[in-house]
Amino acid sequence: MYTPVAADVAKLRNTTGAGMMDCKKALVEAEGDFEKAIEILRKKGQKVAANRADRESTEGAVIAKVNADNTKGVIIALNCETDFVAKNEDFVKLAHDLAELALGKTKEEFLASDYKGISVADKLTEQTGVIGEKIEVGSFETIEGPFLGSYIHAGNKIAAITSLSDNVAGAEEAAKAVSMQVAAMNPIALDETKVSQDTIDKELEIERDLLIKEGKPENIIDNILKGKMQKFYKENTLVHQAFIKDGNQSVADYVKTVNGDLKVVGFVRVALA
Structure with missing residues (x-):
């Protein structure tokens, strides 16, 4: 029976990332054929993947x-x-x-x-x-x-x-600082113009119901809602949020300290659930 040498096992491990014992077994099964050993390890991966297809990877x-x-x-x-x-x-x-x-x-x-x-x-x-x-x-x-x-x-x-x-x-420094802001504060949009209408309608509905329950007169509710939405945008849209490194200025104000014409024009964020 073929007995793999340590150098071949190490080479296969470096190529595939598989464990030493798995590499040794694959080389034995492949009778020393390196490419066949790689294929054996890949098929093992396919089998494991099929068995774990319904598992959560969170x-x-x-x-x-x-x-x-x-x-x-x-x-x-x-x-x-x-x-x-x-x-x-x-x-x-x-x-x-x-x-x-x-x-x-x-x-x-x-x-x-x-x-x-x-x-x-x-x-x-x-x-x-x-x-x-x-x-x-x-x-x-x-x-x-x-x-x-x-x-x-x-x-x-x-x-x-x-x-x-x-x-x-x-x-470069400003973009990293604002990215830290995005990571920490999870804004829902860049500014008020980028907030979806569904989100706005839902927020207005919630706030209106609360004001009615508080007994606020109908004729002043609309004006109160304007103020509520301004607060909502300030807390939840990136450029209006208080800058985490200096709460006395907004994110938009911060980037202007770097350059008077500089603006934040977009962002993306990913977090594990």
């Missing part, structure tokens, strides 16, 4: 990446089943590698793209077999803009990317 790593000229960005969530795997150094590195590969692509293009000789989709299946947990790409958000900056919160549970109106001196 843990993972959320990674944001921006391209070299700061005009395109992506956030992906590489999901797994347990926090133990999510914190694994190799898992986090894989998440970073995949996010880099996802830049400038749709999710479908990304999953079909090549990662070290196999598609990303096949790599995820392979890793399911290696790790023994369901591994999949969950959230996938892209953004383009004049100047982008990103922030990944400690622990890789939340990431955000902010788009500023221009690449000016101080834009």
Whole structure:
């Protein structure tokens, strides 16, 4: 019977990420054929993936990446089943590698793209077999803009990317600071013009019902609602929120301290549920 040498086992492990014993068994089964051993490990991954298809993958790593000229960005969530795997150094590195590969692509293009000789989709299946947990790409958000900056919160549970109106001196620091704001405060929209009408109608309905229950006269309710909505926009839209690093100014005011013409023009945020 074929007995694999340590160098071959190590090579297969480096190629696939599988455990030493799994690599040794695959090489024995393949009688030393390296490519056949890789295929054996992939089929094992497919079997594990099929068995765990109905499992919830609510843990993972959320990674944001921006391209070299700061005009395109992506956030992906590489999901797994347990926090133990999510914190694994190799898992986090894989998440970073995949996010880099996802830049400038749709999710479908990304999953079909090549990662070290196999598609990303096949790599995820392979890793399911290696790790023994369901591994999949969950959230996938892209953004383009004049100047982008990103922030990944400690622990890789939340990431955000902010788009500023221009690449000016101080834009990099400002974009990161505003991305931290997005991660921490979870605004529902950029400003009041970007809030959906459904959200506005629901908020008005809630506040109107409360005012009626409080016994407020019908003829003043509309004026009170205007004030309530202004407060709602201030608390929930990014540019009007109090800046977390200086509550005496709004986010819009903060970016103007960097450059008088600078504005926040967009953002994306992903967080693990």
